[in-house]
Amino acid sequence: MRVVLENVSKKFGSVLAVEEVSFEVEEGELFFLLGPSGCGKTTLLRLIAGFISPDRGKILFGEKLMNEVPPNRRNTGMVFQNYALWPHMTVRKNVEYGLRVRKIPSRERLKAVDEVLSLVRMSGFGDRYPNELSGGQQQRVALARVLVVRPDVLLLDEPLSNLDAKLRIEMRDEIRRIHKESGITFVYVTHDQKEALSMADRIALMNEGRIEQIGTPRDIYSAPKSKFTAMFLGRMNPIPGRVVRVTPGGEIVVGTAVGEIRTDKPVEEVSVGEDVECLIRPEAMRILSEEWALAGERNVLKGTVVDHAYLGEIDEFQVQLVDGSKVRVYVASSESKGVERKKEVAVAFDVGDVLLCKPSSGLAGEER
Amino acid sequence: MAERFKGQKLSQSAILGLFGLGMFFLAFMVYPVLRVVWGAVRPEGRFTLAFFAVVFRNPLLKESILNSFKLSFTTTLVTLVVSLPLAYVLMRVRFAGRRWLSALVLVPLVMPPFVGAIGMRHLLARFGSVNLLLMDLGVIEHPITWLASGFGGVVVLQVLHLYPIMYLNLSSALANVDPSLEDAARNLGAGPWRRFRSVTLPLMMPGVFAGASIVFIWAFTDLGTPLIFGYQKLVPIQIFNKISEGSVDPTGYALVVLVLLLTLATFLVSKRVFSAGRYEMMPRGYISQQGTRAGALGTVAAHFCIGLLLVVALLPHISVVLRSVADRWFMTILPEKLTGEYFSALASHKLTASSIRNSVFYASASSLLDIALGVAIAYFLVRKMIPGRSLLDAMAMLPLALPGLVLAFGYIVAFSRTRLLDPLVNPVPLLVVAYAIRRLPFIVRAAYAGFQQVSPAFEEASFNLGAGWMQTIRRITVPLISANLIAGGLMCFAFAMLEVSASLVLALKQRFFPITKTIYFLFNRIGDGPSIASALGVIGMVLLAASILVSARLMGKRMGALFRM
Structure with missing residues (x-):
C-alpha cells in the first residue's frame, strides 16, 4: 500500500511537533524516518497509525483519505518500542488476537499463527508467556503479532532500541528478510543512523518537526542538501573561512587560516566575500607523510599528528593544523604504517569531498 | 503522559459513556442533594433561611448539634492521641514482630462498630462482665455505671473503629518525611522530643489533617453506634427519627443541609491544607535505614501496648461472638452454657x-x-x-x-x-x-x-x-x-x-x-x-x-x- 502525507502538521499545546510534512512511501518500500529525539518522527508514526489526528494536511493510504479513520479501522501494524506484548496472554494468544478481532475461524487462525511464528523463527514458543522470552524473542513475537493480520502498512517505532548491540545487528538482517518475504510497506522510525543507512530503501531525515531531506542512504550521506543533514550523518571536520573567488571552471576557492580550500560542492548558495564553513568527512581525508606524494594534490593542509586511536578496521588520527585547530582523519589500518604521534604530515582531500555552507545555517554546527 | 493523548478524538461510544456517567451522577447525587437543599431554603416556594434559625432555636436540636460536635471532636482527638505514637513506633522503631503488629493494628477497621456496640453494651452493663470481673477481683465493691449517657461508649467504639484510618494516614505521612531532615536537626543538637515537635510533626501535618477530617466526618455522621447505645441527642439520630416518624418538616431538611455543609467544608479544608501544605520532599535514590532498634524492654513494651489496644478494640466483637452462642449469660463474667x-x-x-x-x-x-x-x-x-x-x-x-x-x-x-x-x-x-x-x-x-x-x-x-x-x-x-x-x-x-x-x-x-x-x-x-x-x-x-x-x-x-x- 502506498502511504502519502500531504502538508501534515500537528501541534501539542503550543509545541509544533510536526510541521508541513509531505512524503510518499511506495508500495513495498522500506522507508525510514530518521532524526534526533524530539524531531517528531514518532509523532508522524502515530499520526499514520491514527492514535492522533493531524491538525492540518492529509494522510492517504493509496487513494483513500485516512484522516478521520479510527486506528482500529486502518489495518496498519504497529511494532511498539517496548513491544507492548500483553503479559496476560501467551505468545499464541498475542499473535492470534488480531485474527480473533477479524473473526477468522479457529482452524485458519491456527494455521496462520503457525506460519507467522515460523516466519519469525519462533515456532514452538506459542505457549510461553512474554515474560519468559528474551528481548530478541519478544521482538520477533511483536513482529509476528502484526504480520499475521497482513497489514497494509507496518509501522516500527524504534524496534531495536531495547536490544543489546550484537542482537540489534542480527535483527537488522532479520527485519530486512521479513520485509522482503512479506512484501509489505514498512515505515520504520529510528534515531540510529547506522540502522537507517544499512537497512533503508529511502530515508526521510527529520529535524524539529520538518523533513530535511528525503533520499536513498547514499544520496543523503554523500550529497546532503543542508548543513543539518551533513552534520547529522557520520562525522564532519568543519573549517571556517571566506570565499575568495570562483574559478572559470566553477570551483569555489575558500581562504582559511590553514590555507586555501577548493570545492565544487556548495550545499548552499554562497558569493565571493562571504563567511563560510568547509565540511570534510574524516574518511575523505588522506594522510600524506612523504613530500613527493603531495604532487598534484589540490587541497593540502599541513599539520602534526597529535593523537591516534586504533579502532580495528580503521585508525583514527587527530591532526593539529597550523592555526592550532584539529581535524579527525580515518585511515584504513592497512595504510596507516609510519604515521605516528608528533610526526609532521599533510592532510589531503578531493575537491568533490568538500561541502560548503554558511556558518550560521542549519543546526548549531557542533561536530558529531 | 497526558501529552500523548492530546490529539485523540473521543469516539462515539466514549462520548456515550461519558454522557451516561454524567446522567448517573446527576440523577443519584446532584439531584437528590439539590432537592434537600431546595426543601430547606424554599419550602413554600419562597426563599427563606428561617428554618436554619429554627434549628438553632429548638432546644433539642441545638443540644443535638452541640453534642454531635462534642462527640466528633472528642473522637477525632482521642483517635489522634492513640494513632500518633502508634504510627511513630511502628514506622520509626525497629523491633521483632513489627511487621505482624503493623498488619494487626488494621484489623479493627473491618470490625463494624454498629455490631461492636451490641457487645460493648453487654460488657459494660451494670452487671456486665467488666463490673463482675472487677468485683470478683475486689477492685470495686459496687458496680460502676459505665454507660450513663452513652457518650463515652460511642466515643470509645468510634475511636476503636477509626484509629486505623488515622494510623494509615499518619504512617504514610511519616514515611514521606525524609529521615535526613531529622538527622539534620539532631546534628544541630536537638533532642528526640524537640526533633519530633519541630521537624517531624510539622512535616506530617498534611497526613494529620487528612486523617482527622475523615475521622471527623465519620464520627459526626455515624448513625448506627449511637443508636445502639440509645444516645439520642445527636444530629444523625434526630434526622433518622424525623424520617422514621414520617414527619420530615423543613427543619429536618435544614438539619441535613447543615450536616452536608459541615462535611463538605471539612473535606475541602482538609484538601486545601493537604495540597497547600504539601511539602516537596527531596527525592532520594536510596531507602535509608529507618529508625532506631528497640531493646528487649522496648520490644516487650511495644508488644504489650499494641496488644492491649487490639484486645480492647476487639473485645466488643468477641463479646458479640460469645453472646451469639451463649445459652445463659446473666450475672456471670463468661457465659455459663453454649448453644447453637x-x-x-x-x-x-x-x-x-x-x-x-x-x-x-x-x-x-x-x-x-x-x-x-x-x-x-x-x-x-x-x-x-x-x-x-x-x-x-x-x-x-x-x-x-x-x-x-x-x-x-x-x-x-x-x-x-x-x-x-x-x-x-x-x-x-x-x-x-x-x-x-x-x-x-x-x-x-x-x-x-x-x-x-x-x-x-x-x-x-x-x-x-x-x-x-x-x-x-x-x-x-x-x-x-x-x-x-x-x-x-x-x-x-x-x-x-x-x-x-x-x-x-x-x-x-x-x-x-x-x-x-x-x-x-x-x-x-x-x-x-x-x-x-x-x-x-x-x-x-x-x-x-x-x-x-x-x-x-x-x-x-x-x-x-x-x-x-
Missing part, C-alpha cells in the same frame, strides 16, 4: 434468612455497579483528555464528603411517590445505588492505580490490530487490572454488607431489610432478639472478614492507599 440455637434460628427465622439473602444480593449488585462505574471513570481520568476531567474527578470523590445519611435522606425526598424508584414500594434499586455511590471512591482509586500501572501501549496495540474500544477494555485492560478490580470490588462488597445509615433509612419494609437493619430491629425486641441479632452480626463479620482478607491478598502493599485521602 441462635444460629439455627437465623436459618429458620423468616426475617433473618431473607435479610442475609437481601444483603448478599444488594452488596453484590452494588459492587458490580461500582466496578463498572469505577473502570469507566478511571479510564476517562487516566487515559483520555476529556473536557471537564476535574469535574468527573470531583464527582467520583464527592461521596467521601457525602454521608450515607444525607444521601439516603435525599433519595427519600427525591424519589418518594415517583413511579419508578419509590423507596416505599421497592427500595432495592436505590439501596444498591446508595451502597455503590458510598464506596465509589475506593473502586475508582483501585482502578485508577491499575490503569496507571498498565502502559497505554497495550491498549494501542489492540486498537492497531483492529479491536474497538469495548473489545479492548474487555480483553486487554480489564484482565490486566483485574487484581485491583477484584480487590476494590470486594472492599465495596464488604462495606456494603455492613452499611448502616442508608440501610436504616431506605429499607422500610421487613421483606427488604438488609442484615444491618434486621440487627437493629431484633436488638430492640425483647427476649432472644439481642442474641439472634448477635448471631446475625457474627455472620456479617465473617463475610466481611473473608472478603477483606481476599482483597488484601490481591492488593498486597497497595491496600493502605485505599483508605487515604
Whole structure:
C-alpha cells in the first residue's frame, strides 16, 4: 500500500511537533524516518497509525483519505518500542488476537499463527508467556503479532532500541528478510543512523518537526542538501573561512587560516566575500607523510599528528593544523604504517569531498 | 503522559459513556442533594433561611448539634492521641514482630462498630462482665455505671473503629518525611522530643489533617453506634427519627443541609491544607535505614501496648461472638452454657434468612455497579483528555464528603411517590445505588492505580490490530487490572454488607431489610432478639472478614492507599 502525507502538521499545546510534512512511501518500500529525539518522527508514526489526528494536511493510504479513520479501522501494524506484548496472554494468544478481532475461524487462525511464528523463527514458543522470552524473542513475537493480520502498512517505532548491540545487528538482517518475504510497506522510525543507512530503501531525515531531506542512504550521506543533514550523518571536520573567488571552471576557492580550500560542492548558495564553513568527512581525508606524494594534490593542509586511536578496521588520527585547530582523519589500518604521534604530515582531500555552507545555517554546527 | 493523548478524538461510544456517567451522577447525587437543599431554603416556594434559625432555636436540636460536635471532636482527638505514637513506633522503631503488629493494628477497621456496640453494651452493663470481673477481683465493691449517657461508649467504639484510618494516614505521612531532615536537626543538637515537635510533626501535618477530617466526618455522621447505645441527642439520630416518624418538616431538611455543609467544608479544608501544605520532599535514590532498634524492654513494651489496644478494640466483637452462642449469660463474667440455637434460628427465622439473602444480593449488585462505574471513570481520568476531567474527578470523590445519611435522606425526598424508584414500594434499586455511590471512591482509586500501572501501549496495540474500544477494555485492560478490580470490588462488597445509615433509612419494609437493619430491629425486641441479632452480626463479620482478607491478598502493599485521602 502506498502511504502519502500531504502538508501534515500537528501541534501539542503550543509545541509544533510536526510541521508541513509531505512524503510518499511506495508500495513495498522500506522507508525510514530518521532524526534526533524530539524531531517528531514518532509523532508522524502515530499520526499514520491514527492514535492522533493531524491538525492540518492529509494522510492517504493509496487513494483513500485516512484522516478521520479510527486506528482500529486502518489495518496498519504497529511494532511498539517496548513491544507492548500483553503479559496476560501467551505468545499464541498475542499473535492470534488480531485474527480473533477479524473473526477468522479457529482452524485458519491456527494455521496462520503457525506460519507467522515460523516466519519469525519462533515456532514452538506459542505457549510461553512474554515474560519468559528474551528481548530478541519478544521482538520477533511483536513482529509476528502484526504480520499475521497482513497489514497494509507496518509501522516500527524504534524496534531495536531495547536490544543489546550484537542482537540489534542480527535483527537488522532479520527485519530486512521479513520485509522482503512479506512484501509489505514498512515505515520504520529510528534515531540510529547506522540502522537507517544499512537497512533503508529511502530515508526521510527529520529535524524539529520538518523533513530535511528525503533520499536513498547514499544520496543523503554523500550529497546532503543542508548543513543539518551533513552534520547529522557520520562525522564532519568543519573549517571556517571566506570565499575568495570562483574559478572559470566553477570551483569555489575558500581562504582559511590553514590555507586555501577548493570545492565544487556548495550545499548552499554562497558569493565571493562571504563567511563560510568547509565540511570534510574524516574518511575523505588522506594522510600524506612523504613530500613527493603531495604532487598534484589540490587541497593540502599541513599539520602534526597529535593523537591516534586504533579502532580495528580503521585508525583514527587527530591532526593539529597550523592555526592550532584539529581535524579527525580515518585511515584504513592497512595504510596507516609510519604515521605516528608528533610526526609532521599533510592532510589531503578531493575537491568533490568538500561541502560548503554558511556558518550560521542549519543546526548549531557542533561536530558529531 | 497526558501529552500523548492530546490529539485523540473521543469516539462515539466514549462520548456515550461519558454522557451516561454524567446522567448517573446527576440523577443519584446532584439531584437528590439539590432537592434537600431546595426543601430547606424554599419550602413554600419562597426563599427563606428561617428554618436554619429554627434549628438553632429548638432546644433539642441545638443540644443535638452541640453534642454531635462534642462527640466528633472528642473522637477525632482521642483517635489522634492513640494513632500518633502508634504510627511513630511502628514506622520509626525497629523491633521483632513489627511487621505482624503493623498488619494487626488494621484489623479493627473491618470490625463494624454498629455490631461492636451490641457487645460493648453487654460488657459494660451494670452487671456486665467488666463490673463482675472487677468485683470478683475486689477492685470495686459496687458496680460502676459505665454507660450513663452513652457518650463515652460511642466515643470509645468510634475511636476503636477509626484509629486505623488515622494510623494509615499518619504512617504514610511519616514515611514521606525524609529521615535526613531529622538527622539534620539532631546534628544541630536537638533532642528526640524537640526533633519530633519541630521537624517531624510539622512535616506530617498534611497526613494529620487528612486523617482527622475523615475521622471527623465519620464520627459526626455515624448513625448506627449511637443508636445502639440509645444516645439520642445527636444530629444523625434526630434526622433518622424525623424520617422514621414520617414527619420530615423543613427543619429536618435544614438539619441535613447543615450536616452536608459541615462535611463538605471539612473535606475541602482538609484538601486545601493537604495540597497547600504539601511539602516537596527531596527525592532520594536510596531507602535509608529507618529508625532506631528497640531493646528487649522496648520490644516487650511495644508488644504489650499494641496488644492491649487490639484486645480492647476487639473485645466488643468477641463479646458479640460469645453472646451469639451463649445459652445463659446473666450475672456471670463468661457465659455459663453454649448453644447453637441462635444460629439455627437465623436459618429458620423468616426475617433473618431473607435479610442475609437481601444483603448478599444488594452488596453484590452494588459492587458490580461500582466496578463498572469505577473502570469507566478511571479510564476517562487516566487515559483520555476529556473536557471537564476535574469535574468527573470531583464527582467520583464527592461521596467521601457525602454521608450515607444525607444521601439516603435525599433519595427519600427525591424519589418518594415517583413511579419508578419509590423507596416505599421497592427500595432495592436505590439501596444498591446508595451502597455503590458510598464506596465509589475506593473502586475508582483501585482502578485508577491499575490503569496507571498498565502502559497505554497495550491498549494501542489492540486498537492497531483492529479491536474497538469495548473489545479492548474487555480483553486487554480489564484482565490486566483485574487484581485491583477484584480487590476494590470486594472492599465495596464488604462495606456494603455492613452499611448502616442508608440501610436504616431506605429499607422500610421487613421483606427488604438488609442484615444491618434486621440487627437493629431484633436488638430492640425483647427476649432472644439481642442474641439472634448477635448471631446475625457474627455472620456479617465473617463475610466481611473473608472478603477483606481476599482483597488484601490481591492488593498486597497497595491496600493502605485505599483508605487515604
